[in-house]
Amino acid sequence: MTDSSDLPDHSPKRPTATPIERPVVAPPTALFGSDAIAEALRALDIPYIALNPGASFRGFHDSLVNYLGNEQPQMLLCLHEEHAVAIAHGYAKVTGRPMAAAAHSNVGLMHATMAVFNAWCDRMPLLLIGATGPFDAAQRRPWIEWIHTARDQGAMLRDYTKWDDQPASAAAARESLLRAAWITQTAPKGPVYINLDVQLQEAPLPAPLPPIDPRRYMPPVAAAASDRQVAEVARLLSSAQRPVILAGRVSRSELAWNARVRLAQALGARVVTDLKVGAAFPTNHPLHAGAPGIYASPEARDVIAAADVILSLDWVDLAGTLSAAFGPGDPRARVIQVSQDHTLHNGWSMDYQGLPAVDLMLAADPDEVAIALADAIAAPQREHGAARPAFHGPALDGGAITMAHLATGLRGAVGSRDVSLVHLPLGWDGQFWDFKHPLDFLGSDGGGGVGGGPGISVGAALALKGGGRTPVCIGGDGDFLMGATAIWTAAHYRIPLLYIVANNQSFFNDEVHQERVARMRGRPVENKWIGQRIDDPAVDIAGIARAQGALGIGPVRSADQLVDAFRQALAHVDAGGIAVVDVITQPGYTPAMVAALNHSSGQKK
Numbered sequence: 001m002t003d004s005s006d007l008p009d010h011s012p013k014r015p016t017a018t019p020i021e022r023p024v025v026a027p028p029t030a031l032f033g034s035d036a037i038a039e040a041l042r043a044l045d046i047p048y049i050a051l052n053p054g055a056s057f058r059g060f061h062d063s064l065v066n067y068l069g070n071e072q073p074q075m076l077l078c079l080h081e082e083h084a085v086a087i088a089h090g091y092a093k094v095t096g097r098p099m100a101a102a103a104h105s106n107v108g109l110m111h112a113t114m115a116v117f118n119a120w121c122d123r124m125p126l127l128l129i130g131a132t133g134p135f136d137a138a139q140r141r142p143w144i145e146w147i148h149t150a151r152d153q154g155a156m157l158r159d160y161t162k163w164d165d166q167p168a169s170a171a172a173a174r175e176s177l178l179r180a181a182w183i184t185q186t187a188p189k190g191p192v193y194i195n196l197d198v199q200l201q202e203a204p205l206p207a208p209l210p211p212i213d214p215r216r217y218m219p220p221v222a223a224a225a226s227d228r229q230v231a232e233v234a235r236l237l238s239s240a241q242r243p244v245i246l247a248g249r250v251s252r253s254e255l256a257w258n259a260r261v262r263l264a265q266a267l268g269a270r271v272v273t274d275l276k277v278g279a280a281f282p283t284n285h286p287l288h289a290g291a292p293g294i295y296a297s298p299e300a301r302d303v304i305a306a307a308d309v310i311l312s313l314d315w316v317d318l319a320g321t322l323s324a325a326f327g328p329g330d331p332r333a334r335v336i337q338v339s340q341d342h343t344l345h346n347g348w349s350m351d352y353q354g355l356p357a358v359d360l361m362l363a364a365d366p367d368e369v370a371i372a373l374a375d376a377i378a379a380p381q382r383e384h385g386a387a388r389p390a391f392h393g394p395a396l397d398g399g400a401i402t403m404a405h406l407a408t409g410l411r412g413a414v415g416s417r418d419v420s421l422v423h424l425p426l427g428w429d430g431q432f433w434d435f436k437h438p439l440d441f442l443g444s445d446g447g448g449g450v451g452g453g454p455g456i457s458v459g460a461a462l463a464l465k466g467g468g469r470t471p472v473c474i475g476g477d478g479d480f481l482m483g484a485t486a487i488w489t490a491a492h493y494r495i496p497l498l499y500i501v502a503n504n505q506s507f508f509n510d511e512v513h514q515e516r517v518a519r520m521r522g523r524p525v526e527n528k529w530i531g532q533r534i535d536d537p538a539v540d541i542a543g544i545a546r547a548q549g550a551l552g553i554g555p556v557r558s559a560d561q562l563v564d565a566f567r568q569a570l571a572h573v574d575a576g577g578i579a580v581v582d583v584i585t586q587p588g589y590t591p592a593m594v595a596a597l598n599h600s601s602g603q604k605k
């Protein structure tokens, strides 16, 4: 059996950014080191390379334009390296496949790092190409190539990449790219980094590289559980009284989605899902417990606490969720974990979370295991009542806008069209919007790095382009303002996207924290906004959008204007554009979110 990327592909057809930026002519033969490197990228079927330019990869840049003709991969110019990586991250969230990104020697890479961390924590593939001034010091141009040469650039991101390399010849660079492409796509997926010496890129090729077939260097890695393990888990689950499935990091495959539904229905298992990762189970299904959240809802916690057997399909933070449900000490239920994530854990990043109690561990792909279990447990599908009714939103009157109004207005404007929510704000409540398909929601930024939202949304929109789904981002104002210039890349390459800013005019998450501290210390809560509020002057978010060639609408201040504003924006998106709608939104989080933020460090579990 193979990795989930080999499951039948239900993702939209490979999209293309609008073909602009066509070079005049392309020469026929590979003459330089970077020509061979660019050729290897093409052979690896890398569709795009998002970048901000730099002299350290000017040879490679030339090869992409003048040797490959800026096609396959096509360059996507970005205004910040963080966006280049975030775009690749968003693209991978939809397709499960890597795009390339390139970052200039050390300073560009420094800009890129937070986005690499986000992709790492989200376990998304990414082929990051960097460059360095000549490693041979005798060849360095004065000053600039000295400041842009660092002993070990890979060290900057070695702790949150799967692998990195600094090859010393064109032949070695090609091998390095093949290895990188294989590693990044092999589960658990994650970013890889290759650093290209400027001299290696610019040196003439001594001789053409012998042709190779890259497919022979991408062996699928067996990721299925053994028949014996599947039988054992099937037996445990079938004899459980109150089985619960925690559907975590799974792929966008429809086949695996349907298998999870079959499995839950055959077992009568309750299912919990999570807003940190993409949609994993129909949220309106009668077996789905509570609404998905960044933290488990009270209903989800109750269902978990009552379970006798728990099947975790690579659930993010299994230990934290179990302790939130069962309290301190060992969980009462038997716990089955399906995950290969431990193979990535290292001593630097604690994104591996707490150590969960696990009675049975399948180091296997969660999609493969769900399919195998659904096939093994051939019990008749039980009746489970009617689907949960859709969210009944508040009246869209002339009053101030809450997140519930925003969701209701969006629902009114999109009607029955297929929408992918590519990013959601911290104040979102999972009950606002049902997920009925793996592409209905793509999960969060992974690493909690604010500013990732715009780039991730643009990358996801790129991958969804031409696939019949409308990409919609709803993001915080703080997140938008940190990453706002990613909008230009979408405008420039005609990537359709509806971007709604839930503008509470604050880094509100941290107002909640200041309130908590004030209460703990008996100090005035009224001061919580200081150093948090983004006002006086209020930022003209629609203006920032317009200034980059997007349609900018707003600020929208009353709920009765929402549907019209969103309809106007959608018309622009349907015509191939990016629209940004600034919605002045009342601050507020779900009770589960507030409780989690107020759980102070050092507090007993």
Ligand SMILES: Cc1ncc(C[n+]2csc(CCOP(=O)(O)OP(=O)(O)O)c2C)c(N)n1
Binding pocket: 425, 426, 427, 448, 449, 450, 451, 475, 476, 477, 478, 479, 480, 504, 506, 507, 508, 509, 510
């Ligand atoms: C790069 C980065 N800087 C700071 C933070 C701390 N932080 C977490 S949430 C948040 C506020 C984000 O603001 P916004 O997107 O407007 O969402 P809101 O909190 O208002 O719901 C901040 C500053 C972070 N997570 N990442």
Ligand SMILES: [Mg+2]
Binding pocket: 476, 477, 478, 502, 503, 504, 505, 506, 507, 508
């Ligand atoms: Mg905010």
